[in-house]
Amino acid sequence: MGRVWWTVLQRDLLLAFRRRSDVAASLGFFLMVSSLFPLGVGPERETLRTVAPGILWVAALLATLLSLGRLFALDHADGTLEQMLLSPEPLSVIVLGKVTAHWLSAGLPLVLLAPVLALQFDLPWDAIGVLAASLLLGTPVLSLLGAIGAALTLGLRGGGVLVALLVLPLYIPVLIFGAGAVSAQASGQGASAHLHLLAGVLAASLALAPWAAAMALRLSAD
Amino acid sequence: MTLQAIGLVGGRGPHARAHPLFSDLDVSVGEGESLRVTGRNGSGKSTLLRTLCGLIEPLAGELLWRGRPVRRDGTALRSELLYIGHALGLKDDLSALENLRVAQALAGRPCSEAQAAQALQALGLGPRTAAAPARTLSQGQKRRAVLARLALPVDLGAPGLLVLDEPFNALDTASVAQLTALLAQRLAQGAMLIYTTHQDQSVPARQAQTWHLGAAEQAASAGLVA
Numbered sequence: 070m071g072r073v074w075w076t077v078l079q080r081d082l083l084l085a086f087r088r089r090s091d092v093a094a095s096l097g098f099f100l101m102v103s104s105l106f107p108l109g110v111g112p113e114r115e116t117l118r119t120v121a122p123g124i125l126w127v128a129a130l131l132a133t134l135l136s137l138g139r140l141f142a143l144d145h146a147d148g149t150l151e152q153m154l155l156s157p158e159p160l161s162v163i164v165l166g167k168v169t170a171h172w173l174s175a176g177l178p179l180v181l182l183a184p185v186l187a188l189q190f191d192l193p194w195d196a197i198g199v200l201a202a203s204l205l206l207g208t209p210v211l212s213l214l215g216a217i218g219a220a221l222t223l224g225l226r227g228g229g230v231l232v233a234l235l236v237l238p239l240y241i242p243v244l245i246f247g248a249g250a251v252s253a254q255a256s257g258q259g260a261s262a263h264l265h266l267l268a269g270v271l272a273a274s275l276a277l278a279p280w281a282a283a284m285a286l287r288l289s290a291d
Numbered sequence: 292m293t294l295q296a297i298g299l300v301g302g303r304g305p306h307a308r309a310h311p312l313f314s315d316l317d318v319s320v321g322e323g324e325s326l327r328v329t330g331r332n333g334s335g336k337s338t339l340l341r342t343l344c345g346l347i348e349p350l351a352g353e354l355l356w357r358g359r360p361v362r363r364d365g366t367a368l369r370s371e372l373l374y375i376g377h378a379l380g381l382k383d384d385l386s387a388l389e390n391l392r393v394a395q396a397l398a399g400r401p402c403s404e405a406q407a408a409q410a411l412q413a414l415g416l417g418p419r420t421a422a423a424p425a426r427t428l429s430q431g432q433k434r435r436a437v438l439a440r441l442a443l444p445v446d447l448g449a450p451g452l453l454v455l456d457e458p459f460n461a462l463d464t465a466s467v468a469q470l471t472a473l474l475a476q477r478l479a480q481g482a483m484l485i486y487t488t489h490q491d492q493s494v495p496a497r498q499a500q501t502w503h504l505g506a507a508e509q510a511a512s513a514g515l516v517a
Contacts, residue, residue, distance in 0.1 A: 072396070072401070073396065073397065073399075076393060076396040076397065076401075077397075080382075080385075080389075080393050083385065083389070084382060084384055084385065087384040087385075087424075088384060146378070147378055147379070147380065147381060147382065147383065148376055148377070148378025148379055148380035148381075149380045149381070149382060151346060151374070151376055151378065151380060152374075152380045152394055152397055152398070153397060154346060155344060155345070155346065155369050155372055155374050155398075156369060156397040156398060156399065157366050157369040157370035157398070157399045158397065158399060163397070290346070
């Protein structure tokens, strides 16, 4: 079981590496969106500090959404998804392997890039630390919940828009706790409550999302 | 070891229930036996094959693998299955060798790199071709790269049920003969084979059955002509 997880993870990371431009595109999107706001809002320090957590988090949501299309659609088109459905190994473990690879190639780079982008919003250092921590806990949830949406909309026309309509509402709690953690830290309340809640959401979605996405894949594959 | 279909009804699309592609299909395939599914384009050959390996739920009827319903426990069937469909299941960005190893690992029968290279060589894909991205291969080469799964050593756990959708498509004459020999060898070892083909090519088996799809539709159109 662990072996098939490892196989799928290696395979998807290798594929992501061979198609580096896709990974770079969603990172570039994150970079652009979050850099446009300071230009639009203006150089007021106080304003920028207040809006920074929300902007960085929303940009991270959208960048993740952009890369969700890669998760199952390509495998569906070339028939490798069929082979996964026909594997004797549990489908949820295969899905977890794919989601892990998705997070490593799409989520983790966001976590690493966000502190740099936070500098242009003049966030204090401790808030930047909390931002990175909240993204570290939150982006795996985005990949996990996104997998359900990507699986449900597989093979549908206009799947890209549909996946956004389906998944963005599910992202709301993550956004509230994630951006809330940074704001709470900045206002001196301390971020630990928010981060704990975020960790709880991660634990729950880690347990349930692979299973739900596997069910959705079986439904939409034929 | 048998695969048995009892009163199987299957179809695709929104009107599947009103107009199934096949209905009341009773068939039983045992060790060393083959079932060839024939019929015109769109008569439901691929749907039948996909239903028989559990990829599509039948609309009615029961599918039994070793006497146990597949509906309840598909893992037993899947652990012995080798399905090659219309979509070959090759990743364009991976080499034939990497594709073969991933496919085998997913099927629960992982193979070493040397074994994979040997199997690809047996199907006429040399080391250089096997290491190139699959996107650079020709249609026939792609198909051979997938069919190499049949040429892997038996001690890895040979698949007992081979479901092949148009395996002879895009293959040259020599490859067709080679594949036929390979399939005959697998059948002699006790595998069962379910396949479709438009070519005039059949695989020698202990017992070879043929199931023709679309008979009702043909009768109807014949009546129209008369």
